[in-house]
Amino acid sequence: KRQELRECELATSMPSLLVPDKIEDELEMTMVCHRPEGLEQLEAQTNFTKRELQVLYRGFKNECPSGVVNEETFKQIYAQFFPHGDASMYAHYLFHAFDTTQTGSVKFEDFVTALSILLRGTVHEKLRWTFNLYDINKDGYINKEEMMDIVKAIYDMMGKYTYPVLKEDTPRQHVDIFFQKMDKNKDGIVTLDEFLESCQEDDNIMRSLQLFQNVM
Numbered sequence: 738k739r740q741e742l743r744e745c746e747l748a749t750s751m752p753s754l755l756v757p758d759k760i761e762d763e764l765e766m767t768m769v770c771h772r773p774e775g776l777e778q779l780e781a782q783t784n785f786t787k788r789e790l791q792v793l794y795r796g797f798k799n800e801c802p803s804g805v806v807n808e809e810t811f812k813q814i815y816a817q818f819f820p821h822g823d824a825s826m827y828a829h830y831l832f833h834a835f836d837t838t839q840t841g842s843v844k845f846e847d848f849v850t851a852l853s854i855l856l857r858g859t860v861h862e863k864l865r866w867t868f869n870l871y872d873i874n875k876d877g878y879i880n881k882e883e884m885m886d887i888v889k890a891i892y893d894m895m896g897k898y899t900y901p902v903l904k905e906d907t908p909r910q911h912v913d914i915f916f917q918k919m920d921k922n923k924d925g926i927v928t929l930d931e932f933l934e935s936c937q938e939d940d941n942i943m944r945s946l947q948l949f950q951n952v953m
Contacts, residue, residue, distance in 0.1 A: 779846065783853035790849065797845050805842040808832045822896025830887055834870040861933065867946060868932045878926040879919075885912045915942055 780787050798804065800814060808829065815828040835843045835851050854866045869875075873883045888908045919927045919935040919942075927935075936942050 775846070779849060783849055784857035785849065785853055793849055793852070794845055797848060805844050806832075806848070807842050811835075811843065819894050819896065822894045824894040826886075827890035827894045830870060830873065830890060833873075834866070860937070864933055864936050864946075865929070868929050871932075878928060879932065880926050881912060881916045884916055884927075885909065888912050911945070915945070918942065 776787060776790055779785070779790055783790070785793065800806075801810065806814075811832045812825050812828040815824045815831070818824075832843065833839075835847050837847060837850075851866065854862050858866070868879065871879045871884055871887050873886060885908065888911060892908050916927065918939060919931050921931050921935070936946060
């Protein structure tokens, strides 16, 4: 249980993390200070326990006292973890994937629902969420330019120190290969079914998608 709580703490991306032997004390403080509405409902809807949700909520409120995150704040938080690259575009796309209602802000409920899928969801759930990230204009399909935008943003974020021999056209080459594999009927777009099928039958694609989960 303590390991799972630790996982939750890391996921909140707090500057100062709790140490394992202090978790119980911090949980007691959390239960006194924060009583988010709908906690039982969130417990039913996610793969987190009530205690884990308390820890996540505390971290969320520490970073965002107002209870919501706008895109600019989200970018600032994300940039701290990738100092050698430019995380702004990837954070932009990720923010809009979290903001499922397209309100321009991410609430705790949005945050924890997505986190539940990414940390503890099934392979199918993770792939559906990733498809939604790549479907930038939310038309239900992924075109090659959308895939290129996301992949380029990931490379930009990781920076030159992570990819010392990266050539400028490398993202485009990767996208050309993956898109050709995914677009099974060659109509210029990738549907959700094509995406799910391609990812689950091709180990190279699945390994590449692990990069996304690592930077998340």
